[in-house]
Amino acid sequence: MSKIHDLTRRSALSLLAGGAATPLLPSLTLADKTDTLALFGPPAGPSVTLAHAVASGGFSALAANATFTAWRNPDELRAGLTSGSIGLSVVPVQAAANLYNRGFPIRLANIMTDGLLYIISEAPEIKSISDLKGRSIAVPFRGDTPEIIFGQLVSHAGLNAEEDLQITYAGSPIEAMQLLLAGKVEAALTAEPSTTAGILRGRKAGKKIARVINIQDAWGEMTDAAPVLPQAGLAVTGAFMETGSEMIPDILKVLRTATSEVLEDPGKAAEQATGALGLPAPLLAASVPHCNLVARNAVEARADIERMLKAMAGKDMARIGGKLPDNKFYT
Structure with missing residues (x-):
């Protein structure tokens, strides 16, 4: 796994913290492939989905090489986002909203867990x-x-x-x-x-x-709502959007397929994720049923997201930068 750069702007930003390969996707041709599609996430449930998608060849229509790397704590995530070494990552939704409202170029693409x-x-x-x-x-x-x-x-x-x-x-x-x-x-x-x-x-x-x-x-x-806590989802930085925004719909399609496959066969997915996450496969497999894994587009999940953010925001919504994110936050 690649080493994430040391924190460069910590004082300025605040984070709160198997199945078959997916078929070739219609919106991109082989000529449109990127060289490497690098995805990141925490050593937690949603990253099993990412690791499985990579290992099963789910991104083969989009990239010549797809990788997954686990970050271990919020500081590593901060470092990667602010240095530009992380362009696609599972990120706590509240953290992404806070960064967005403070001017950091980040967007939320989907929700990958309804709470764990x-x-x-x-x-x-x-x-x-x-x-x-x-x-x-x-x-x-x-x-x-x-x-x-x-x-x-x-x-x-x-x-x-x-x-x-x-x-x-x-x-x-x-x-x-x-x-x-x-x-x-x-x-x-x-x-x-x-x-x-x-x-x-x-x-x-x-x-x-x-x-x-x-x-x-x-x-x-x-x-007073459904027991849904849209805790984390795939976030996309501005740098990635500049060069790969056309890939986002297809990436989300891959993740929807991968999520279904992980839920259908946690054992196989866990075997594929154990190396990347540094956790035993039996533990990951036993954990999957309790991770509430989903693959909901952020736009579709907006009502649940805003309900959560309002409850988390604190006095004057300080924990999310003073307001609910606007439409542009949702890719």
Whole structure:
């Protein structure tokens, strides 16, 4: 995997954090192929889709060579976006909206997960956010998407995060899961596949760790809507749009096919993604059913996106740059 450049404009930008190959696509001819189509994403569910699409030859009609590279944390994503080394990547929707409203040339092409956040614990009496009162919990990526979502749910439950909870901030969902396994906290906010990893590792250690709160369900209750949390999608930078905008519709077609194939055969997709994501194939396969993988065009998902952004935005919509993104944000 290629190394992503060091952060160059961190102070200026803020991120919140198998099947057959797809047939040749009609809108591009072989002469229109690009040399390399480079895609990026986190070590999480939507990236299984990207890795499968690459490994199965889904992009063969669009590029002579297609690659997938996993970024490990929001800092790596910041670095790649701002340096220009990342043109196509799975990005937290709130982060993309914030960047767009602050003038960074980025667009949202689709939604690839309708939410993959859970709270895991050995305490079966924890059934809702309010049940966390007085308990210790590990929360990853402070200031980024998972922590913001959790904070909104805590406030909605009538709790004060600083006074009513004992929060240990973790550097990643995996670290949050590890704190729970080590007995240092009573619960952990995790994202797939670290949620599944915590349950499986706990089982080996004789711990009955379970998903006690489905964050998507809690979000739906808070917003009085369907349990849909359009958490992340494929984002496209301005540099890519300048040279490859005509490829976007076909890329989205490939991803729709790949998503269906991943859901139909998680085992095969996991085998294809294990190397790129650096995670065991059995873990990825077990995680897929809990990732709520989708491939919805951003324009079609706009109502769900805006509902989420309004709830996440905070005072004066500061977390998304002061306003909802306009039409141009949606490719």
